[in-house]
Amino acid sequence: MARRQAASAGTSANEAAPPPEKRRRVRIKPEERYREFVSKAVELFAEVGFDAGTRELAQRLDVTQPLLYRYFPSKGDLISAVYKEIYLDRWKPGWSGMIEDESEPLRTRLQHFYEDYTETIFTPEWLRIYMFAGLRGVDINARYVVNVETDLLMPMARAVRRELGLDPDAPIRPEEVELFWTLHGGIFYYGVRKVVYGFACPIGKEQMIANAVAAFLDGAASVMRGFAAEDASAPTAPSTRRRSPGSRR
Amino acid sequence: MARRQAASAGTSANEAAPPPEKRRRVRIKPEERYREFVSKAVELFAEVGFDAGTRELAQRLDVTQPLLYRYFPSKGDLISAVYKEIYLDRWKPGWSGMIEDESEPLRTRLQHFYEDYTETIFTPEWLRIYMFAGLRGVDINARYVVNVETDLLMPMARAVRRELGLDPDAPIRPEEVELFWTLHGGIFYYGVRKVVYGFACPIGKEQMIANAVAAFLDGAASVMRGFAAEDASAPTAPSTRRRSPGSRR
């Protein structure tokens, strides 16, 4: 917790930094600089968090700190650019189609989807920035979570319904979405343990996905059949608060 | 991102803080002060993160900032005390017994356990400090994760084995632990979405647990029977790398 101590143990003459070291000043196209900045900012913020200093970022870029303010009016704007890079640019629109495309069996589709999805998010950059952003209280994570529901979990729910011979176009119940969240969250948390907490997971990613999907699909079937039975017995007012098969009390 | 601006728009005479406001100075027993400090530090660090200032903490305690350094040699020691409060003091040793006690059906036990466990961890303080600590890279989360495995997940694995008529004393395979992690992580992530990301979960905690446990127990049964079959066909070298029933490739 001690402050960074004086780097060189030389004469602490109180004035004049030891190595003035004329800087080498190269000019680079603005667009390329911008990309450099955002890329390194993603890396730095993922390591340290959004409290990382602009001076440290400039040092990693081999540039002076005020130059950052030519490209980003404030540190907040730099952070917004980082958000965009992680949340928007790395999202693949093909994922929802991948889940609903019926040319392969459901289990295989989910396996392939989650292998691809986790290849995107199981990196220190993605996971750590996602967690840092969530803790900062910005609404971005809440919005991302909405995307996950509409573009990933609801397609999954429809796919499972087709598999079970249930109506895929009937409105998806909140309980169903929540059920798929447990699969999604379980897989997500594997990445957090491995990548963020540095925990040595003894099982490979593919095998973990295979087991999770297998167990989930088996178990979800009966639960979702239960949901459908409830809907059939009371077809009106389909959304609000009703018992689920496993719930007591 | 702008720095905190001058609180009062009065005369910025450059010197002399506007309200000297003699402080009221009450003496409190050291032990009680210590508890006060840790308690408020938990609250503050959970909100802001461990970069929260010692002055802000002192202000919330209605005390001056240097007083903190009489109780904690450095800010790092304060953080350690916060860790202890969250990770150690809030862990209930009875949980593992709760899972393995066979006086109730397994599904009921898991339901009750997770209701109790989530009552402990589904608070802003617990979840946010857990995430902040994990991102700081301290080993505490990795150690906590070991505790979860040995005291929660492995008891669950044994319980399910008994349920299925399998040998509960045979060594638990890594694949099995990993399988229970998906249940645990799925439930955990519900709390993160709700408490940390502020996402409005449409389903109550109890109902979500009920559905997750029901789906998982159904699905886990077949997967774990598959594990046992593999063990039976090759009883030696039980641990390393083998196919699981759901895995392709």
Added chain:
DNA sequence: CGCATCATTTATCGATTGATAAATAAGCAC
């Protein structure tokens, strides 16, 4: 080559940080 543009650097400000030393006073023992 000379010149203008603008990417980059130097210098610096005011605020805030963790931490230390010394002065002060609240509360208990007598």
Added chain:
DNA sequence: GTGCTTATTTATCAATCGATAAATGATGCG
């Protein structure tokens, strides 16, 4: 009440933060 212990405050330091203004020089165009 007197006095001692020590919990608490006042004052202050050096480092670091985000941000701004002005000086500088690399590059491309004529």
